Amino acid sequence: MTAAGVRATARIGARDDGRGGTSLPVLEGEGPLALRRTRASGSEARVMLVGAMSGPLGGDHFTVEATVAAGARLHVGSAAATIALPGQAKGEARYDVLLDVAAGGELRWLPEQLISAGGSELYVSTRIDLEPGARLVFREEQVLGRVGEEPGRLTSRLTLRIGGRAVLDQELACGPGAPGGWDGPAVLGGHRALGQLVVVRPEFEREPVRARLLGESAALTPLAGAAALVTALAPDALLLRRVLDEALSSLG
Template sequence: MTTAGVRATARIEARDDGRGGTSLPVLDGEGPLALRRVRSGGLEARVMLVGAMSGPLGGDRLAVEARVGPGARLRVGSAAATIALPGQAKGEARYDMRLDVADGGELWWLPEQLISAGGSDLSVSSHIELRGGARLVFREEQVLGRVGEEPGRLTSRLTVRRDGRTLLDQELACGPGAPGGWDGPAVLAGHRALGQLVIVKAEFEKDPPAARPLGEYAALTPLAGPAVLVTALAPDALLLRRVLDEALNELT
């Protein structure tokens, strides 16, 4: 750590082990980003992201990189919610995810919630590259403020590309200093938990799910290509997870 904050990158590489399973030749964490392989009971490899320090804090630059090779199956979760905090260093914190899935590979990215604590300033970027018949389940959940506090500033961008073609590219800014209207009826409508689920699989090419509401504050939207997007708002993290879990069970 320096006065400018922490710089740390965690790297995961998953490969087909040639016996129907998945090996992890690269599993390397730094600083607050510790990685642990956990028992899967199946053919996939499972990795848990464990926060070894508080953060991200102001000025931190954190990144997670994951590569999934042909025939490999990887599921990534986290041991607890990530809490963005103000910290002593001035300036915005950054948390970047760079995920790459080869043709025939499969990635389930299912971390716990990101909580934007009062006074924090965090920019999150998730960039996902898919090739050919890659399969993806990506969940993102964000909670604005802890109980009884106002949120920090949170900017989140999610980009998903398949064979160089953009399936999804969106950005949302919330909290102090964000463009006006972020908490209004056209955006969050006063809710403090927001999430989305992106699922990409070849079966959607021939039989895509129809666009429809999934309750009062959730919707399913087909994307260009074999992909769907589920977006949801809720008053708290528990109800948000329930909505996204129901959609995940239906679509996978």
Template sequence: MAGVRATARMVARDDGRGGTALPVLESDGPLALRRTRGSGAEPRVMLVGAMSGPLGGDHFTVTADIQQGARLHVGSAAATIALPGQTKGEARYEVRLNVADGGELRWLPEQLISAGGSDLYVSTRIDLGATARLVLREEQVLGRVGEEPGRLTSRLVLRVAGRTVLDQELACGPGAPGGWDGPAVLAGHRAVGQLLVVRPEFAEEPVSAQVLGEGAAVMPLAGPAALVTAVAPDARLLRRVLDAALVTLAP
């Protein structure tokens, strides 16, 4: 039995009146996009899981195209849970984000939970114009309460004005390269997250590398970007650390 294939696609454009229009808001299968009440010129879209998943063998794709001068805030209604399925093999969840010059995207979904027995590969690829703005949060929880995690591999790639600024991959759980749970990586923690912030002013005044409390650090990237990485015992504490970093980097 083949897994489920589903795609969600959104396009935001400047409406010429100081706001943002959403001419494309398409989704199918277990992915559903819903427009909600926004703030000022920034509309909000929620990604709603209409079914369980991703399960083994599934392939989900989400794309967002933010055109010149447009703004968009994207969240999710609940955590995404990677589960084992009847179909053997890896599930894939691909996110493709494009933000043109002068555009702004805030990508703030809820956590991704790797349930025991699951096998998921998550790929997030971002292409930004030179003057685009981005706030992106990733949070991954390894296993539900009292449960060993599944296999989870996550890759994050950022390009600004055609130049690769970040390309990193982390694999956790059964079958991952040795050391993923050791002191140099997760150190026994079961929640790991990243906050990626891109602002044109960072090119002139880069963010300083610093430690943010216990288990978190901020690192300037080449160009107008900064990356916060954090580990925590659970999702609640991880969110607290990333929220505090967000207030500092993108008030």
């Protein structure tokens, strides 16, 4: 911890153990980013990210890295929601997520939601790099404000590259100080929960998904490189999760 806030990094490395399972030669967490291996499911290793402290707070910089080698299967979740809070240190907090999956590897990234509490400032950056032939399920859920409060300032950028080619690069800013119109009908339309689901499967190369609406406030969009994107809005986190779960089930 410094005067500018807490710096912490968590690293996960998964590889084929040669016996039909997945080993975790790298499982390291610092300070507020604790990692716990949980009961495996078949050949899939499971890891839980456990927040050991409140945060991120103003001035904090958290980084989570996950690398999945060929033949390995990794599922990453979190024990509870992440809450961005105002802190004593000035300036925005940062939360970086760096994910790399080799050909023949599979990553399911399914943490709980991120809540942007009133007065907080957080920049979230997620960079996903896949080799052709990798498989991915990535879920991101954000809730603007706790019950009865206005949200903090939240900026989120998601970048997906497959074989070094960018197939998705988007950024959204919400809350006080964000560009005008973020809460208007063209963006959030008054909703306070927003999420997306990125699914990458080699079979989508042969049979791309069909673009379609998934209810009133969700849509499925095909992307290049065997990928599909679901974007959704909802009045609360519970309904948002239901929409994203149904979307994932519809993809088979």
